[in-house]
Amino acid sequence: MAERRGWLTANVVAQLAFGLLSMTICFPSMQDWPAQFGASQAAVQLTFSGFAVTYGGMQLLYGPLSDRIGRKPVLVFGLLLGLVGVAIAAFAQNLPMLIAGRLVQGAGCGASMVMGRALVHDFFEGRERTRVMALVGMTMGFVPPTATLLGGQLHVRVGWQAVFVVLALIGVLLLAAAWRLPPRVHEAPHAGRLRDYAAGYAALAREPSFIWYAMLLAGTTGTFYAFLGGAPLVLRGYGVTPDRLGWYIMGPPIAYIVGNIVTTRLIRTHSEYWIMLAGQLITMAGLVIVLALGVLVPDSALAFSLPFIILGIGHGLLVPPTLSGTVGLVPAVAGSAAAMAGVLQQLGGAVGGYTVGLIPGPGQVDLGLVLFAWSVPGLVALLLMRAAARQGDSRKRA
Known part of the structure; x- marks a missing residue:
């Protein structure tokens, strides 16, 4: 067994x-x-x-x-x-x-x-x-x-x-x-009613908090996919051949796992919003270091690759509570929320991965600026999320 x-x-x-x-x-x-x-x-x-x-x-x-x-x-x-x-x-x-x-x-x-x-x-x-x-x-x-x-x-x-x-x-x-x-017979009492899924998607589109979560999720994925799509181009300029490429992009995914582990510890004592904000700020700090090293050490593949470990940790903190919030925000349509979250992730990632190709011969600073631009909507979404929560609290007191 x-x-x-x-x-x-x-x-x-x-x-x-x-x-x-x-x-x-x-x-x-x-x-x-x-x-x-x-x-x-x-x-x-x-x-x-x-x-x-x-x-x-x-x-x-x-x-x-x-x-x-x-x-x-x-x-x-x-x-x-x-x-x-x-x-x-x-x-x-x-x-x-x-x-x-x-x-x-x-x-x-x-x-x-x-x-x-x-x-x-x-x-x-x-x-x-x-x-x-x-x-x-x-x-x-x-x-x-x-x-x-x-x-x-x-x-x-x-x-x-x-x-x-x-x-x-x-x-x-x-x-x-x-x-x-x-074979597995699973219970699906509403199977066959595809209009229920469409209604669920429409309900989510009318929920402001879901929009902020989706904006955060798409921006985060766009940032990571822009890194995945752009790093090989920058490293090619540093003379890194295709057979050595994987060694230089190994850090962020492993750091992401570390961030996930830290998240499981922090969630016991801190709110999901606090963890998401910490992850967002760590991500942006990592990208600032990428930009700084691109100016100070412009010809080093390691100086380009290592700061992205910080981005990986930030995303490891940011993504789990964002996904959890996206799916759990409206429990009645959790399935639709999960599907829509997956789509928005990939659409954000697709646009992020494509944008780096528009930069002719991207260097470290070029890619760093693109990634930082992709991270800004996430910070805006978090601030709007906080403002909406405070507005809701004020209405309850009134």
């Missing part, structure tokens, strides 16, 4: 990680794609931001659909669709075909994220569910640098097409694992 639960845990965690792996494994190759395809860096960034858009957008569909027809069919469909996208990308002869492949791939991978979360809810309870989610969090922290290291080695030693061959092999393994998932 324990062995079966262990296999189920590994299966679910792997399904959840596949989307992030697929998104980030191409970063080293993106350094060389402009020259390979004779395209601008902004156009190449669409292979990343386009993936993020379809990856996030399809989550709005997969959640309600799985309530109607079950988790396994949706997961299997998503994996098959992702494999189609991988095939298109692997055989791409030009950049538009590669972008099309990444769009299809992102649409398929969105099912892995949504169904992975749903399967955790379906198959695990209580402390076991908490343990699995903690494992998911740690895995998500390690995936980006590991994927970048793997992608860099494949790119240099075999060629960028090998990245998609490996993704295809992993996708086939996950498809077989998804097929072996045990």
